Amino acid sequence: MRNGAIVWKATVAKKTSSLDKHFTHFLAPKHWLTWCAMGIAYLLSFLPWSLQQSVGKYLGRFLHAIAKRRRHICDVNLKICYPDLTKSERKKLTKDHFESMGKGTIETFASWFQDQKKYQHRITFEGQEVIDKVLAKGRGCILISGHFSSLDICGSQMPRFLDVHPIYKLQKNQVMNWVMERQRQAIFSKTIERTNMREVLKSLKQNKAVWYAVDQDYGRKNSVFAPFYGRQCATIAHIGRIANMTNAPVVLYDYGRTEKGYHLRLVEVENYPTQDDVENATRINELMQAVIEPKKAQYFWSHRRFKTQPIAGDPSPYNK
Incomplete structure (x- = not known):
């Protein structure tokens, strides 16, 4: 912010999508794997839910055994965010x-390849009155969430x-996209x-909900620094703006996995935003911490949340 005005221009460029391409465009040998x-993902999506959970659990154990770099990232994040945990407690939380x-991962396959009505009976929802209230204003709404393992389902x-209308990031793998x-x-x-x-603003003007996952490090250019678990980290400034x-x-x-399915919850964020980017980012991070605590193991600890340093040139905490 400068002199109470928003110093920001909406980005209108759109990265290349795969939506206008036929699958034959991706049949080159480099895509066969x-x-x-x-x-395999398609076949796994047909497993009964309880079996999906079991297969997913053992898949996670396999990944824990082979993904040395991701284990290291997870351990660094837990050291930063939970300095009072013992080494054995960190190891257990990392495994969980x-x-x-x-x-x-298995739930993502199910969300891609199965009729979602198949899982309706496993969903509990809280917040219909919130939807009714915010959309009655006619300005759409901005939905914010963190990254948890049940994100796709x-x-x-x-x-x-x-x-x-969810916001998404294109992946490097063209077939996956x-x-x-x-x-x-x-x-x-x-x-x-x-x-x-441009499409974000258009959706809001049409009184739709635009969904941002707000808890990852997108670099210095699009961020301000605000505390997350007591440590300054790059936090996107777009939401308040x-x-x-x-x-x-x-x-x-707020969403997450339960013993029998999934719980979804919507809560209006009161007294937000202010006219200060850092205050807004701090509030966002506080909200993320609040939803992480009841389900720590489900959070994306293996992503480099603290990779961008407040002082350019300072080493990343993930460097060995």
Whole structure:
């Protein structure tokens, strides 16, 4: 902010999507291994839910055994965020995290390849009155959430309750993009690539919900530094800026896996935003901490949340 005005321009460029390409575009030999993986993913999606959870658990244990770099990232994050944990407690939480991520992988396959009505009976939802209240204002709403292992399966259920337009990041793997974009297009009335700010503003103007996952490090250019578990980290500044620009209400989307399925919860964020980017980012991080605590193992601890340092040039905590 400068002199009370928003010093920010909406990005309108759109990265290349796979939606206009036929699958034959991706039949070159370099893509065959990914297609084989997609075939296995498709078959696994047909497993009964309880068996999906068991397979996912053992998949997570396998990944824990072989993914040395991700284990290291997870351990560093836990040291930063929970300095009072003993080494054995950190090891257990890391193992639980990988098991949860393994379950989430199988759940992602189910969200891509199965009819989502199949999982409706496993969903509990809290917040219909929140939806009614915020959309009655006619300015749409900005849905914010963290990254948890049940992201895809829980996200695929949200259109039952709210016409939500999720923001997504294109992946490096072209085949995965082709599958992911088409499957999400079948679930959501609209998806928005994260650089396409024009479509974000358009959706809000149409009184729709735009969904951002706000807890990852997208680099210095798009961020401000605010505390997360007591440590300064790069936090996206877009949410407060968009809310200030559009007067769209901001709603916290909390979700997670339970013993019998999944729970989705919406809560309006009161007294937000302010006119200060750092204050807004600090509030966002406080909200993320609050939803992480009841389900620590389900959070994306194996992502480099603290990779961008407040002082350019300082070493990353993940460097060995």
